Amino acid sequence: MKYKIDNNYFKYSFYAFLAVAMSILFYLALNNLGYFLKSFSVALGITSKILSPFIIGGSIAYLISPGVIWFEKKVYSKVKLINSRAKLHRLISVLTMYIILLSCIALLIIFVAPQVGNNLRDIIMRVPDYFTTTDQLLSKWTMELENFTQMEISPHIDAKMTSIFLKITEILEDILDNLVFSIVTFTSGVLNFVLGLILSFYMLMDRESFKKSFEKLLRVFLKDTSVERVKSFAREVNDLFVKFIVGKSLDSFIIACICFVGLNLIGIRYALLLSVIVGVTNMIPYFGPFIGAVPATIITFFDSPLSALWLMIFILALQQFDGLILGPKILGDSVGVSPFWIIFSIVVGGKLFGVLGMFLGVPVIGMVRLVVNRAIDRALERKKARLEKEETAVP
Template structure:
């Protein structure tokens, strides 16, 4: 029996089934949210190598395209004096893909080899310098005692009380948590191993994605046009192209900007003689990928690390890094990125906070381009809605209007403020001055009373100390 999908009762039955199924899913999602979140996390954990592979392939696509179009293809075509066939292009593609992945691992290896020795050296220096810091504190305490600074009995009792509390805190709180801390360290080590495993599998997956990236794009278009109406499919294709342009331009531009900042930081720190110049430059360059907050996140630990070695150099580094970030924010960044996001400073901060709160550091990096795409999509829908209503899509048009008459559809201008005479202005100004002068007099009275109160308390405290000293002398 053939089902007639155009029949009215069949359509009603399918609609009712879909509504009931959606209601059941909504009920399950509301009252079993933990199970749903656990299932989503499990799914993403299984798909992590595929997600990593897609992300690696997306980041390496500009490198593969550059190697193909600018280096490998011209070399082969010059030797053969003709265009490559399909098999030759496939071989060239695999060569470019393998070279780009090899270049990625080479960069990762170089960064690790630059950071790891410097990090180990800095930790060892801190460990070796710790007795020196202890001796400095000990000498300072001895000098305090030698100068004859006497502490009050109340102060001595408070010190004894706080020391006993500190001992109880260490015994009852810190020591029981050591086992929990060791569990967290072992769990973090296992998470690192899982990440490395997923990353390696993702690198292998990225080889196949890059080798046939045009095929994946063609199949995705075919699926979109098969499922959606032609109008909405075309809209989705254009939206994805805009997303790729915004997202890819921002990520590649930010990586280039961070690399330049890292090199400039190394040159500058080497000139001023900053300790751990390579480590500091790598940290500043890597954290610079995070928009807005990244430079400060990288500068703070570097400043503290240099402060432990040489306080004067830490001040020089702080001044240098402020100048470098001003150069990046006002000159280098706009030259490389331009207005690629189209977001205001407020929206950039919101994007970073939301992305970081949801997905951590990766969310802080990706949040700005994602918000840029969503912002462009929303304003495109707003513009289309305004065009349907025969209204302007320019924001400046709405600055000088009051509202639109719902009956006639005419634009009503802003109401004109009534002019105020000079006499009224003088009266209002005099009234404001009177109010402010009265408030200032009250503030001065409160401040004077507070000063007198503190003086009285201090004098009373000094008299009590003198009386205590007299009583001790009389007892002796």
């Protein structure tokens, strides 16, 4: 008598074994997640240091490419002397954007950076006075609280404030000790930026050749229909990133200028420095205004508590203007993601990659939304085609 193998039993046993094995592997992966993330971050840091000129060059080329395309198609293509030479269009457009970029950097270095530096130096020199003022205020409030509650809390507050002041002193000493290292790092950053500018020039000049090479590589591994879908998806992602980055940069620049004018009218000290802080942090949706308002209010509070109150009211009104009027006019619905997912992307991006992750989290979640919507649309199309085929097959 032959033994008959039950195929269903064998199949279910295999599935059970696979489920248990995957559960064990998942548990081991979670247990060693810290090690993997640390190794990945170290490898990523080394790679980014080696490729930093290329990363900077690619970023510069990507950011100024919309301007290059606009000058090339809207301006120089209509000039009769050069309208028959496409390469000359590209060269003059790239050089025009470089002149604009370098002029903006020069204006920042000449007019903005010295004043911001003077404001920072003045704040650092006033730090001991800030400590004294804070200590006096706390002593006054402590005495009033003790008289009201009849409790001895001043020793605890004095001990806490002493530890805080010692910690701040240690931080300032570390900054001074690492000054040489900071100068070397800054010099290396400047050299990488200059090399990145040179690389970005060639990237912009050979933009079409890069696109064609990438398309050929895709056609080696994918079907023609899949390649067209990838190209369409890449165009949508590019439009999303360009609209968000350019629009948010313009929006933050306008907010910084309005903030500078308003703070000067109110009579706030360090108006330029505080406007730069507000403008830079405004690049982060939702949380940016609050992040920028906190240091601005603290700095102003030591100078004048009443001025700090006016500063908070002004920044609150300015952010309402940005959120309700200016932002929608410039950005519109450039990302098309609900506020919940925007906040989710900012929190997760900030935890993983810091400030850069908070800024880029929004367009990244927009890209994920595009991927999910495309997948859902294709699944619905396949389901519709299957149902139509089944209906036609029924006699």
